[in-house]
Amino acid sequence: MSTDLRPLTAALPDLASWTAALRDRPIPLLASSAAALAALAEAEETHGNVDAHRIDVAIDDDPLATLWVLDLAARQRHVRQVTPAETITSAVMMLGIGTFFRASAEARVVEDLLAxxxxxxxxxxxxxxxxxxxxxxxxxxxxxxxxxxxxxxxxxxxxxxxxxxxxxxxxxxxxxxxxxxxxxxxxxxxxxxxxxxxxxxxxxxxxxxxxxxxxxxxxxxxxxxxxxxxxxxxxxxxxxxxxxxxxxxxxxxxxxxxxxxxxxxxxxxxxxxxxxxxxxxxxxxx
Structure with a gap:
């Protein structure tokens, strides 16, 4: 994934160029979603009582977070897992709670990009x-x-x-x-x-x-x-x-x-x- 987060200011020539450019850039989360996930990660570390459904409820109104989770699951899906995740709940269950929270801690935030x-x-x-x-x-x-x-x-x-x-x-x-x-x-x-x-x-x-x-x-x-x-x-x-x-x-x-x-x-x-x-x-x- 690209670490260059400078805004694209000139139109790219074609569909392939645009696809490559956006595919390699981070899918940012809304600040509200990032904060909700941080709170759930803390609850999981303290009490161990967070499940995939609670994560879904916390961020399912954020289209960017939804896309980020589905992309994360697709990237890490094992070759023997034939059926891809279609929801946040199924994606988190596929990833595992620990893997998911480690990834969410590194996620970019929209409001930071557009400060x-x-x-x-x-x-x-x-x-x-x-x-x-x-x-x-x-x-x-x-x-x-x-x-x-x-x-x-x-x-x-x-x-x-x-x-x-x-x-x-x-x-x-x-x-x-x-x-x-x-x-x-x-x-x-x-x-x-x-x-x-x-x-x-x-x-x-x-x-x-x-x-x-x-x-x-x-x-x-x-x-x-x-x-x-x-x-x-x-x-x-x-x-x-x-x-x-x-x-x-x-x-x-x-x-x-x-x-x-x-x-x-x-x-x-x-x-x-x-x-x-x-x-x-x-x-x-x-």
Whole structure:
């Protein structure tokens, strides 16, 4: 892993270059997650009563911490362990409590990386708020449909925009330029702005990174906006995509022009009337 934490200030030429650059940089944790893990590590050392579930509860609202744990488990997964970890709990159980806490003590912290960059902290905070809403929506939709893997659906929605979060940490000026262009021109497509500034789209970069980190195939499929064919019409895949779209389209209010189409598609997926869907969204967002 690279020890050079200087921000990337010039766009890299292609997807392979971006993947290599971000793959080798640390996945930082939010300060709140780092503090929670430090407290749990102390409790484990003193009382020996910390289990994987307590760790999950402490950090499962932090997309970056979730990604960090899954990546850590993937890096250390034994060749005979066929099934990769898909949740924080399963990852910590695979690693072992002692190994996990030794690694967490060395983890980088977002607020340290961005100590003198208030705009980057603000930009990251906005993406985190959107991710939390996406995760709430996905969990609520999954429960309504009585899906068996609601935890995985929530994690997929939480991680959907994690590449944007990493860019706020490691290339804040570049992702800030993307955000500025989108703010200046509401009609500009996000992917167009990303390719103009970064030379890649964030969804392509995210899929490339998730594969480079050897994350579970199911998470890759659930977070892939470019999925085609059968993958596109899978209910779980549609559920995550709609959760993310709704969080994005309503981040500034409930009058976005794309919202009626989202609600109509969701009403079909959940077998609810559009009015009932609006009521469910209001409950989940409260």
């Amino acid at each position: 003198n960059q208030p705009q980057a902290r603000e930009g990251l905070a906005a993406v985190l708020r959107r991710a939390h809403r996406s995760a709430r929506f996905a969990l609520g939709f999954g429960i309504h449909r009585m899906e068996s893997d609601v935890t995985l659906l929530r994690i997929a929605a939480l991680l959907h925009d994690v590449t944007e979060m990493l860019l706020w940490c490691h290339a804040p000026a570049l992702i800030g330029e993307v955000a500025a262009r989108l703010h200046a021109d509401p009609t500009l497509r996000s992917e167009t702005a990303q390719r103009d500034v970064l030379h890649v789209s964030l969804i392509d970069l995210e899929q490339s990174l998730l594969r480079a980190w050897h994350l579970p195939e199911r998470l890759l499929r659930l977070t892939d906006d470019h999925a085609e064919g059968l993958a596109l019409v899978q209910p779980q895949r549609r559920l995550v995509k709609l959760a993310v779209q709704l969080a994005r389209h309503t981040q500034s209010g409930w009058d976005n022009a794309a919202l009626p189409d989202d609600i109509e598609e969701l009403s079909q997926l959940l077998n609810l009337s559009p009015m009932a869907v609006r009521g469910l969204l209001g409950e989940l967002d409260s």
